[in-house]
Amino acid sequence: MGVRLRDVAQLAGVSVKTVSNVVNGYAHVSAATRAKVEQALAQLGYQPNLSARNLRRGRTGVIALALPELDAPYFAELSRFVIRAAAEHRWLVVIEQTDGSLERERAILDGVRDHRVDGLLLSPISIGADELAARTDATSLVLLGERIYDGPADHVAIDNVRAARDVTEHLIGLGRRRVAALGVQQYSISGTSPLRLAGYRQALAAHGLPELTAEVERYHRAEGAAAMARLLDSPAPPDAVFCFNDLLALGAMRTILSSGLRVPEDIAVAGLDDIEDGRFSTPTLTTVAPDKAQLARVAVDLLRLRMDGPDRPPREVKADYRLMPRESTLGRTT
DSSP: OOHHHHHHHHHHHHHHHHHHHHHHHOOOOOOHHHHHHHHHHHHOOOOOOOOHHHHTTTTSSSEEEEEEEEEEEHHHHHHHHHHHHHHTTTOOOEEEEOOOOHHHHHHHHHHGGGGGGGEEEEEESSSHHHHHHOOOOEEEEEESSSSSSOOOOOEEEEHHHHHHHHHHHHHTTTTOOOOEEEEOOSSSSSHHHHHHHHHHHHHHHHOOOOOOOOEEOOOOSSHHHHHHHHHHHHSSOOSEEESSSSSHHHHHHHHHTTTOOTTTTTEEEEEOOOOOHHHHHSSSSEEEOHHHHHHHHHHHHHHHHHHHHEEEEEEOEEEEEEEEEEHHHHOOOE
């Protein structure tokens, strides 16, 4: 038979209720009493029955994480941090891939209750605020990534406008005067393209520089390579490129180098996401690094708060980021 709360209470010299309060993280326990109980828990090797606890609360101890592309390095890295943050609450994470399709995102939003999960973290691509407002599934929801304007849900993301402006200013500060934006999407609902394009435009306007843009359908390496080829074929090619994510930037660098040009001597390249590939590319990739650990931790905390208080107003939280200048804009320093 496993160690019971009664056994811990007897060793610590307190009531079973006090032990239960400590185990469940209630705040109204004195520091001295909490220390005695925790010592007894450790001495007896007590392990809580999570299934029974969740059953009493009407919960499963499982949350869902729905992402557009599991093979995209950014989402793979973010998943790892979400799983780590969820483990602190003793939650398991099941992962769904939406492919960024409206149909899949709608299906997950409307049917997550059928999967018996306590909450959903969703990184949306196609779904908009109207669909969120019409949602009938009452499962707690937190949005990750770009802004769904006026959406009725908690949301955590970096300030994409400011981040894009910062990286564009970095390129301009290096003396580049024909800075292209690679990653524009004509029909973008989720906000990645318009937000990063807005920051790019703000930086150019502040210096009186012309816009030069290249469109893509998806934020993949091949799209970045093809878009860069179109920019090189234009009458006045860029001397710097801000790519709206790192995969686009890696594809763009491949095209530049294959064309006999140099990075950054002829064309400086910067991305956004700080995926591990960019730290080991040749040259290493200048990028904006979102604090992925913070994004995951805040999203999981918001989900817990939403479970405990489903009627509270939605919150919008901005996570931190850093500009990471590397060889693709600065050149080698050795």
